[in-house]
Amino acid sequence: MNPVLSLRGVSRRFGTVQALLGVDLDFGSGVHAVLGENGAGKSTAIKILAGLDQPDTGTVELDGNPVRLRTRDSAIEQGIGLIPQNGSLVGELTLLENLALTQPRQLIRRRHVREVLDAAAISAALPIDMTTPVKRLGRAQQQLGELALAVAQGARILLLDEPTSVLDADEIHGLHVKLREFAHDGITVVLITHHLHEVRAVADAATVLSHGTVSWSGQVADVDDLSLARAMVGELPSSTPPPRPPIGDDAEPALVLDGVWAATDDLAPVRDINLSVRPREIVAVTGTAGSGQRALAEAAAAVVQPERGTRRVTGAVAYIPERRADALLPSLPLKWSAVLPRLRDRRFTRFGMVRQNAVDEFARDLLARFDVRPPDPDLSADALSGGNAQKLVMGRELDVAPAVAVVHAPTQGLDLRAAQQSRELILATAAAGAAVLLLSADHEEARTLADRVLVLRDGRIVGEHTAVEYDDAVHRLVDVRPNEDGTA
Ligand SMILES: Nc1ncnc2c1ncn2[C@@H]1O[C@H](COP(=O)(O)OP(=O)(O)O)[C@@H](O)[C@H]1O
Ligand SMILES: [Mg+2]
Known part of the structure; x- marks a missing residue:
């Protein structure tokens, strides 16, 4: 495989959290899945590849050559398209206006913008609505819009951060078909997902991240689901739900x-x-x-x-x-979210004064018991x-x-x-x-x-x-x- 986009020895740290540690990644042609638990470092890796974040050490390579992606614009110029986890479109604007926004110099030539987006939508066979404000489109339509936008910007690499987490089964299937078509046309597709069935359905190759390092990488055809799951989470915890007392038929509804x-x-x-x-x-x-x-x-x-x-x-x-x-x-620091419904308890406020220590202590305990990572009340x-x-x-x-x-x-x-x-x-x-x-x-x-x-x-x-x-x-x-x- 000739790598199109790579990370070489990339590390990135946020405060006390080592999000990535010495990561080597290669994305070639076809569809490449990136798997990993929440917090494994997937979005951080994608942001670095998209020019939204910079590694502390290590480099990004494009076609085998080191590149510096200092800004999102410089990555777009290199043909790197991004469909971020929470969407990037401005809800009040139409797709057309969103595209115009990314190409300020073109703004004076509105007709030109429309032509570019039309051409991209047609060439990518994307059935999208360009004249309705984005927030009124469904999530699936918004994503197709993001894809059209990326193609219109000249992307030859598409990075998709968990695009299917908000879609229903039909919409997921539709997106998969689209991604296969992009891959067929020579576009390198990188898809972040948690779902092994998606990896099977659409990906040629996969990389698993675990706690900021690569725990598996290879061709999907060469690996079984259990091995992939183990690479993601280590040994899977076994599930023993607590016994539930029977519900009385005559119990009053709550x-x-x-x-x-x-x-x-x-x-x-x-x-x-x-x-x-x-x-x-x-x-x-x-x-x-x-x-x-x-x-x-x-x-x-x-x-x-x-x-x-x-x-x-x-x-x-x-x-x-x-x-x-x-x-x-x-x-705000997440301790305020942790304590929010109880903030009026006398334990946390007296005479209109917030008791900081009580809030800190409560939040620390809640984060520990519910395995919130990182367990830092001030994050x-x-x-x-x-x-x-x-x-x-x-x-x-x-x-x-x-x-x-x-x-x-x-x-x-x-x-x-x-x-x-x-x-x-x-x-x-x-x-x-x-x-x-x-x-x-x-x-x-x-x-x-x-x-x-x-x-x-x-x-x-x-x-x-x-x-x-x-x-x-x-x-x-x-x-x-x-x-x-x-x-x-
Ligand atoms: N801007 C940030 N500030 C502080 N911590 C961050 C930031 N971005 C990511 N992290 C932390 O880095 C780790 C990896 O995050 P992320 O790459 O978003 O994981 P994933 O996408 O695999 O769920 C997490 O522990 C996360 O909380
Ligand atoms: Mg993420």
């Missing part, structure tokens, strides 16, 4: 939604929702993107008030939102990786033995170990007596965690299954789409 209609932002609303969850019960709601999960979650957690109908709960409600950033104070909350932000929010919300827990997409974007920790925490919360409403697009997760599974489509509940029935029904739901009767 959460009831009675004929609830609700809407949030400009997302899909829900209509006439009737559901109840008893203490110790886990009820899952599945549905593809756009079926109203966010509105349902926010109505259940009392973030929004129902437009019609009523919501009843019997005690404290924990809420883990889909967008973890919504539950954090991003630019800015937005420096946490997605998985660690999730551990922080879940730990904070579920640590107080809530009567009701509304948990939205708890393992979205998490690596194997973090996903397992997150599922175990949900089971333990239910075992401790909480009524859990779980919203998840992951059928497997719904089936394995929940006692009952409700199917949400176009804002209505169109089916209810016990976990056992669901196993069977899910195949039919996945195979037969859309517009089929969801109760099938």
Whole structure:
């Protein structure tokens, strides 16, 4: 293989965290997967390759020659395109305007910008909407837009940082097809993912990062899944969920939604929702993107008030939102996010004064118990990786033995170990007596965690299954789409 883009002996340190240590990487033609747990150093490596960050030591090589990528622009000039983890587009602007923004000199020639983007979209066969503000496009459309933008900027290398963590199964498949086409056209594609089935589906070669070093690299055809998983996490922890006392049939529900209609932002609303969850019960709601999960979650957690109908709960409600950033104070030291719901406790504030020591101590303990890395209460909350932000929010919300827990997409974007920790925490919360409403697009997760599974489509509940029935029904739901009767 002739490497197109490489890292040679790259190290990068942030404060006390060694994000990368002596990393050698080679990306040649085709699709190359980069795997690793949350915090393994994947995004740091990609940022260095994209000119967004500089190594402390070591070099980037392009076609075997050292290059200095001091800025994002210098990497773009070298043909290095980036589709970052959290999107890079300005939501208020259209794709056209976003492209214009990256090419200020072209701005005066709006027509030219349109031609460039049209040409890129056509040559890459990307069906995209260029004239709607980006924030109104779905996540899949936004990503295609990012891809078109990168191609329009002349990319011959595409770096994608966990692009599939927010997509549903169909959208993931669509993206994979696109990536194979790019590879066929000679573009080097680098795809960060946690999912071994994705690596199998789309990648020719793979590199595994673990704690900042390369733990495996080679052709995908030469390796089995277990070896890849071991390279990612070492030996996999074995899972022993706590036993859950049986749910009494006559137990009073702790959460009831009675004929609830609700809407949030400009997302899909829900209509006439009737559901109840008893203490110790886990009820899952599945549905593809756009079926109203966010509105349902926010109505259940009392973030929004129902437009019609009523919501009843019997005690404290924990809420883990889909967008973890919504539950954090991003630019402050993360101890403030850790203590947020309890800040008014006398333990933390007296006579309007915050007791710094108590806050520090509490945060340190919470970070340790929920395995948030790095366990530094003074680190800015937005420096946490997605998985660690999730551990922080879940730990904070579920640590107080809530009567009701509304948990939205708890393992979205998490690596194997973090996903397992997150599922175990949900089971333990239910075992401790909480009524859990779980919203998840992951059928497997719904089936394995929940006692009952409700199917949400176009804002209505169109089916209810016990976990056992669901196993069977899910195949039919996945195979037969859309517009089929969801109760099938
Ligand atoms: N700007 C930063 N400041 C402090 N720590 C950081 C920063 N960026 C990354 N880190 C830390 O470096 C490690 C690797 O992070 P990252 O490359 O984002 O991992 P991954 O993408 O594999 O989840 C993590 O421990 C993370 O918290
Ligand atoms: Mg990352």
